[in-house]
Amino acid sequence: MSRTIRRQAPPLEAIEAFILATRSSSFRDAADRLALSPSAFSRRIQALEAFVGVALFVRDKGSVTLSKTGERYLRMVEPAIDSIRRATVDLQAERGGMALRVVVPQSFAIGWLIPNLPDFQHKHADVKVELRIGRDIDDLRRGHADVAIYVGPGNIGSMPAIRIAPINGVMVSAPVLASGSAPPTSLAELPNVDRLAVYRPEGLWERWLRNLKYDGPPLAPPTYFEAQFLMFEAAAAGLGVAIVAPILAHRLLDQGRLVRLGAHEAPLGIDYYLVSADEAVQRRPDAIKFRKWIGEGLARFS
CATH class of the missing domain: 3.40.190.290 (D-Maltodextrin-Binding Protein; domain 2)
Structure with a gap:
């Protein structure tokens, strides 16, 4: 006689949709970011709610907000998913071919970093750099970036930071x-x-x-x-x-x-800091090369 083993965890794509919904202005916006139709995205959310047996969102006259249970569930699952994403990115980086994702203020990108990036590429042809314009470090916490050029002092929690200028x-x-x-x-x-x-x-x-x-x-x-x-x-x-x-x-x-x-x-x-998402990122060869290069480039302004 066959036995059916009930899944103890919902599909990762349903969790991904749930977390993205909490970070987006609407279900439609979250669906666009996953390249899904609104109906397909809603089905993922409904499937997750059916799996856990409770409504995670309050739906009222076209608006959708997290329920109290949804807020508690988010606090528990978000760090786990971010850890999975971070571990995957780090493993890919170790194998090579992954870009170093840098969050940078627009003024610093235009005024110094982009004009000087050809020099970095010439010296480190093996490292690909992707830039994301931003002023804060939430992208590091969420696993969307590896390092950030940050204007401080400020609250960066436990993330490793080095003053660069x-x-x-x-x-x-x-x-x-x-x-x-x-x-x-x-x-x-x-x-x-x-x-x-x-x-x-x-x-x-x-x-x-x-x-x-x-x-x-x-x-x-x-x-x-x-x-x-x-x-x-x-x-x-x-x-x-x-x-x-x-x-x-x-x-x-x-x-x-x-x-x-x-x-x-x-x-x-205020000063410029280079903040890493965690110590594993700080130790990555591409991050070390970028940190050394940017420190040397900004030394004349110290």
Whole structure:
């Protein structure tokens, strides 16, 4: 007589769909990311709920949210699935052919990393690098990336991190302002010019002026930009003065589109770190090569 052994765990594709649903704006979005039709994706979720015998989502008038049971189930299964994904990626990397997946802020990617990547490829033709634009390190926690260029200090938990460069700021503008006047060369002239800034990182002007012990009159609020490279271009167009990190703006400075104003330079209170997803990634040959190369490349800005 044959015996039927009941499965103790649901299919991995159902768990994958469940976790992705919790990380997406909707079931439709999650289905698109798995290249499934919405109905096929919903069937995976329904199959998982049938397997565990309880509803994991609350469905109400077209909206879907995690139930209390779903939240508890997610806390238990998500680390396990991420561990499986991480172990698989690490094993593939050991065999070769896997890319080193790097999360990097857009400003650093445009200002330094991408222009210098040909040098890395020339020196390490055996290593393939894939870039993912981002400001935080959640992709490391979720197993979607191996290392991240991170602007800190900040909360990185127990993930290994190495400080690769301090971020100092200098004051810059176009050689001639859009008004036709010469740019300022001293802090005392700042009340007479427009200042440019970015939303993130916050407070760069304030920290820079505080570190230089500025004691002049209060300054008008700066004009804000969404991204560093937009602020750089605005400064190069003569729209005002900006505080920039030479690491990011060195090409515009070398081209003469931006000029340093005076000899003022001060720390911005933040540094660049290279964060690894875990110690196994930190020990990988491709990660070691990338870490050594980027450290040497940024040394001139230290």
